[in-house]
Amino acid sequence: MKHKGGASTIRAKISRIVLGVSMLALLLSAAVSLIGIQSAKRKMLDSSEALGSTAAADSEQALIAQAKENLIVQAMEKADLTEQRLLRIKAQVSLMAAYIAPLYEQTVVISDSRPQRDGDWVMQYANVNTLADEQVQQEIARTKNAFYVLQPLCRQNEQDISSVYFASASGFMLSYDPKSEDNAASLFQDDHFDPRDRDWYTNAVETGEAVFTKTYLDVFSRLMVTCSTPVYAADGSVEGVFGMDILIEDINASIVGSSVGENGYAFLFNNDGEVISSPKLTIGSDGKYHTTLLRDEPGFAQIADAMVAGESGFHETVGEELFVAYARVRSTHWGLGIVLPRDEVVAPAVATRDHIISQTNKATDEISSMIAMMLLLVAVAIVVIIVIVTLTTEVLSRRITEPILTLTDGAKIIGSGDLDYTVSMHTGDELELLGDTLNHMTVSLKEYMNNLAAITADRERIAAELGVATTIQASMLPCIFPAFPGRKEFNIFANMHPAKEVGGDFYDFFLTDPDHLWVVIADVSGKGVPAALFMVITKTLLKNYAAFHARPGEVLTLVNTQLCENNDAGMFVTAFMGVLEISTGKFTFSNAGHNAPLLYHGGAYAWLKTTPGFVLAGLDGITFSDHEIVLSKGDRLFLYTDGVTEALDPHEELYGDDRLLHMLNTEAVKKLPIDQTVRAVEEDIRRFADGAEQADDITMLTLEIC
Missing domain, CATH: 3.60.40.10 (PPM-type phosphatase domain)
Structure with a gap:
């Protein structure tokens, strides 16, 4: 009866434990699933927002990197185009000076000193009051020989040339200009005008080669730059300086004026930091171009020094959030810059982020519907599992407890000292293996006890002998x-x-x-x-x-x-x-x-x-x-x-x-x-x-x- 009562108690415990564990497992599983789904929902929202932000940020960085690379390439290309244009002008100036040198030495002269006209082009000259002797007049006449040769060259290069002129070392100047006739009197009748004092004259003589002046507004309110080169006589002395005026607006129209993106633009600036060519340049009521200093442009204060110093690179302005790439124009020591609004570059990244957020909201609604359906299925599954677990627990508890009672009785007998007792188990599972192990343990325990007695005796003998050996060795x-x-x-x-x-x-x-x-x-x-x-x-x-x-x-x-x-x-x-x-x-x-x-x-x-x-x-x-x-x-x-x-x-x-x-x-x-x-x-x-x-x-x- 004691065994049956014990078995009944074990079965009841097993039933309660299995049912309790099953219910707990079901409830925990349902709770974990619900929490997991809600957590997954929140994580999906967070991940989508993070993905949108990350994608937008990555796209923005990629677009910025690409824009930086493209703007630098465009700046260098436009700088190279400007450089080529200026080098071509420089070559033309050198070529025209080469024409003048031998023609200037000719003895056959033209006696008529009136201004010569070729369509809109007018040839005229002036000199300081000190030039009245016959030798200078002969020099002026010979110089005009050279300009008759240069007339076709000027006509063929009207897109590059605004005017050409030659200033003699003697002090007179001969010009060829399609727009200067109406204002010639005010220029050439000025007693204080001496071409030899002009920057374009002195720079050419000092350097001994073709050079560009700084940009300036001429007497006709035109923004231009002058390229000049010395003209040498056969003996190597300087006979004078040949110069050519180039309108900056021509460069603006052909190179700088081309569009950059939708709202970007290019501009030229001189080595004083003055913007000399830009789509934003305007003509005021006085009929003159209104230029600005690069440093005065909004957001350019921090990068103006680097650009004026002749460096090439890329900057982001702080105020208006503009991307600015710039490169060097070597011939004139100018710089060419390209400006592009940041918003125009990162617009695709913003669109990507908005699209991801829209798709996330749609997925969230679908997940909410799925959660409601899953909760209903979980409730039905819990009821079915409880019924199955109850029936299964009753059967398993009987199969488990009866062999356990048999093992318990055998263990008590062996524990009392009867090492010859054998447990009989035939369950075909781990409990049978446990019974066989108990029997094997009983046999091994008998052998171990017998061996332990013999080993203990041997160890005591060896320890005693080692003690004697230690004493003997120490005494030696x-x-x-x-x-x-x-x-x-x-x-x-x-x-x-x-x-x-x-x-x-x-x-x-x-x-x-x-x-x-x-x-x-x-x-x-x-x-x-x-x-x-x-x-x-x-x-x-x-x-x-x-x-x-x-x-x-x-x-x-x-x-x-x-x-x-x-x-x-x-x-x-x-x-x-x-x-x-x-x-x-x-x-x-x-x-x-x-x-x-x-x-x-x-x-x-x-x-x-x-x-x-x-x-x-x-x-x-x-x-x-x-x-x-x-x-x-x-x-x-x-x-x-x-x-x-x-x-x-x-x-x-x-x-x-x-x-x-x-x-x-x-x-x-x-x-x-x-x-x-x-x-x-x-x-x-x-x-x-x-x-x-x-x-x-x-x-x-x-x-x-x-």
């Missing part, structure tokens, strides 16, 4: 200090900390007679019991051979031969061995692949200069050489194994030779007794390791001459 090394209390000539101290229970490092020191003290420090390859056994053999051989031989090199050679025999394990030993002749201080030593010791002499530690030989037990037949030094009172010899310099910190950084040398040379350590010196190094290694596991044996030995 000199550990009572002071080691020679009756000897005042020297003092010695050593210490070893194995990485495991037993280690492969060892040290030794002994007297073979009252005047000879031997010291040894060595490091066996590997760690643990094998290294400890090899250490015992090596230590014994070194001490035994030292009793019968006076030099360390001989001892190491003999020990190497012995260790190489039957060394099937391939182990080896690094060793440093030395003997001190106490009466003289002579220290003889030999090195078998061991770390170089540190010698304290003259108030500081330094590396003892030694050539390390090969390791012991590495190769049979090796001989080891000896080295000698003389130790005096106060000198110290610090020996150590690689466990000192190869100690690691938590970041696996080595303690290193430099750190050891620095530590020993600190003022505080140099003043310490030798036993405290060793302990100071040990403490510094512990601080450096910062809790990292000791990887190798650490052994140090210090000998001091007193």
Whole structure:
């Protein structure tokens, strides 16, 4: 009855849990769906607005970049056209001057000095009052010869030429102009008029080539520029200057006046920053062109300097939001600019944004209708799912709870200590696998308990044996200090900390007679019991051979031969061995692949200069050489194994030779007794390791001459 009641309780819990979870899942799903749809709707609106803004911004930037590129290209093209036009004028001026030079030298002259007319073109001349002699009159007549030749050239180039004239170095001027006859008297009868004082005359003479003047309004209120060049005589002297006037309005009509977009325009400005050609130039009531300074134009104050300085580039004005591209006209040092309203450039981007917003509003209405339909479908689905889940839960709860009760009874029996009990399950699913696992666990538990008893006994035996080995190894090394209390000539101290229970490092020191003290420090390859056994053999051989031989090199050679025999394990030993002749201080030593010791002499530690030989037990037949030094009172010899310099910190950084040398040379350590010196190094290694596991044996030995 207890089992049935328990099963009924579990089934009820399963039913409640499944129904509760199902309802919760349905409600959460419906809520999440509704929230998601509403969120998606909001995000779509936000995304559409962002898309519209982004698309408009991207389009605007692209259009601006394209407009910038196009305007710069147009400005450069129009500047090049203006340049070509001016260069052609410059070439015509040079050509006409070339005609004048030889004709000016002709002796045949025309006697009639009245103005000559060719249609609308009129030839006339004037001179200052000082020109009355016959020689000048002859020069004037010869100059007119040249103008008869230039008449057809002027007629053929009326679109470029407003007037041409020649000013002699003598002071008279001959002009050819279709519009100047009515005003000739006021110009040429002026007693103060001297062409040689004009900019077009002086600039040409100074430069020696064809040059352009600044723009100006002539006496007929026409905005123009003059191109002039010197005329040279056969001997190279300047006979005069030939000039040609070009109307700026002609350039405006042919180049600047062409349209740029719907509302854009081009303009020319001179090197003073004055707008000299533009569709916006007007003729006032006085009949004159009204020009303006570029800096006075709205929005141009910040870019006027760059344009007047002759740079080429692109700017956006701040006030009227205009795009301005400009380029240099090299012949006259003018500049050509193109202006285009920003609104005209970005209009397509604005239209794109408006279209996206319109489509977004339409999609929003459609989504709202879909949400209402989805809510109705979700409500119907919830009712159907509740009915299905209720029926399914009742069936599943029975199939689940009955095997669970069987497993529970089996677990109780096994838990009581009956490890021979077997659970019988035949459900064909994970519960059957659980029953088989329980049976397998029972068998494994029996085996584990039996094995654990045997392993525990073996570990206790091994631990006891290692403890004995540790004690034996420690007892083999000199550990009572002071080691020679009756000897005042020297003092010695050593210490070893194995990485495991037993280690492969060892040290030794002994007297073979009252005047000879031997010291040894060595490091066996590997760690643990094998290294400890090899250490015992090596230590014994070194001490035994030292009793019968006076030099360390001989001892190491003999020990190497012995260790190489039957060394099937391939182990080896690094060793440093030395003997001190106490009466003289002579220290003889030999090195078998061991770390170089540190010698304290003259108030500081330094590396003892030694050539390390090969390791012991590495190769049979090796001989080891000896080295000698003389130790005096106060000198110290610090020996150590690689466990000192190869100690690691938590970041696996080595303690290193430099750190050891620095530590020993600190003022505080140099003043310490030798036993405290060793302990100071040990403490510094512990601080450096910062809790990292000791990887190798650490052994140090210090000998001091007193």
